[in-house]
Amino acid sequence: MQKFVSNSPKSTETVAKNFASTLVGGEVIAFKGGLGMGKTCFVRGLAEGLGFKGVVNSPTFAIVNEYLGGRLNLYHFDMYRIESWEDLYSISFFDYLNMGGVLAIEWSENIELALEDNTIFVEIKKISDDEREIIIYD
Numbered sequence: 001m002q003k004f005v006s007n008s009p010k011s012t013e014t015v016a017k018n019f020a021s022t023l024v025g026g027e028v029i030a031f032k033g034g035l036g037m038g039k040t041c042f043v044r045g046l047a048e049g050l051g052f053k054g055v056v057n058s059p060t061f062a063i064v065n066e067y068l069g070g071r072l073n074l075y076h077f078d079m080y081r082i083e084s085w086e087d088l089y090s091i092s093f094f095d096y097l098n099m100g101g102v103l104a105i106e107w108s109e110n111i112e113l114a115l116e117d118n119t120i121f122v123e124i125k126k127i128s129d130d131e132r133e134i135i136i137y138d
Contacts, residue, residue: 004134005127012038012124013045015134020049025072025100030108030115033124038132042122043076043104050074050102058106063091073101080107088114 002019006012029046031039044056051070059065059078067074075096082088088111096103097116108115121137 002136002138004136006038006132006134007130009038009041012041012132012134013048016042016045017049019136020046023050023072023102025102028097028103028105028116028119029122030105030112030119031122031124032108033122034126037124037126038134039106039122039124042124042134043074043106046102046104047074047076064096073099075099075101075103077103077105078107079105079110082107082110085114 004015006015031042033039040056040058047056047067047070050067050072052067052074053069054067056067056076057065059076060080063078063081065076067076077093082091088094093111093114105111108121123135123137125133125135127133
């Protein structure tokens, strides 16, 4: 377990960018934390740390955004509206598990039964309006 305190979005991105250097491919990173905690900000740092040069946005309406062309491909999921195994199959979630990239999953609480034992959890907690505690369970 690793703990960090972030006092800005840039600080959260830096924590994630450094964490990205430890990834080898095939990891599933499941986020826990409410709305506005900085989950997408963390993914932005992951993407940068993996060498992706483009824009990183929340996949709220797309359900999955693919960030390709870095050291490892990054697949960013928003599971907020996912309610069943059928939903997971319809978005090809299980296919992504076998693609060798990194999966970053927001609202992972909705698919906990589908997550494998070696899933890395990132919990982001609000300390104050500007500060977050980031806990990585790896």
